[in-house]
Amino acid sequence: MERVSNLTSTPRPAGDRPPDDAGDRERLLHDLSALTLPLMWSLRQASMRALEPHGLRPIQALVLASIAQGQGSPKTLSEIVETAPPMMSSLLGDLEDRGLVTRSPDPEDRRRIRVDATDAGHALARAVDDAWLDASRERFADVSDDDLRTLVDVYTTLVRTP
Amino acid sequence: MERVSNLTSTPRPAGDRPPDDAGDRERLLHDLSALTLPLMWSLRQASMRALEPHGLRPIQALVLASIAQGQGSPKTLSEIVETAPPMMSSLLGDLEDRGLVTRSPDPEDRRRIRVDATDAGHALARAVDDAWLDASRERFADVSDDDLRTLVDVYTTLVRTP
């Protein structure tokens, strides 16, 4: 269970030109950089597999989760997932058609739309959370508690400052 | 520079129902799970931004990198990026049209195709590596060396065993 913890040796990441004369940190960044794209892709594939039984794609799951947590308008949501407003409109239309969210005009500023999760939407968001947690449990089975904590700490700063 | 290192406090990840009665590891997994999907998405967006000047999408960059490292046939490549053979065929066609790779039948088994990177392909792969390394340098600016090493160690095991 502690297999990958606290190694000080340098693992060979992707097999291309190691910068021999670079500093320690620069070497780490190089290795990390080479691993990040494959990791992103494998995470994407894994998430699509985990979400498919629930009929959601990654971006839909992200949007639904944000709505379930109370994040409101289409504009806010499109900024969160870094996508253009028209796509958010179509995403929300899909979620609304499936009875997962509602759209209603904001009384204070009637240009603005309030988006809320329905009971079914909250239930699906929870189900997706559980499914993804199961996948994570399996994925990180060989990672030590200390390393998990480091990942949580680093990720927290990364998603906060994109 | 050591800002996010070795915290033992529990950061609040996404703001949904913390499992108070769960074990320590289970709580870590929950937090990590809640962060992983947003992280994947933000990595995807960042990679698209970094690759766009080079006219590549993430999957194209992954395939080109694999080819530049000597990974050979369409079948192998489609397994690496977890995609169906027809899509790899179309991807390789695009890369070939742009003069980045060549396709030639394998003399030993003429059903099999050898895919190789051209000089331009190798050059572009290097340029992409550099661009992505720059992005990583910025992204991880606030992460300590120790934490970087942990990330490299964990990622290495994760991409090896999907």
Add this chain to the structure above:
DNA sequence: TATTGTTATACTCTATAACTATA
């Protein structure tokens, strides 16, 4: 005039099935 959101359009990506060629 500026902002929020939607509709319209075209383009790209991806998956499935049918087909060709070699073993």
Add this chain to the structure above:
DNA sequence: TATAGTTATAGAGTATAACAATA
């Protein structure tokens, strides 16, 4: 017959521009 790869087709996802409504 089984395998490697391509072509064909259809469907889903995404981006850009034009539009409608409110402030």
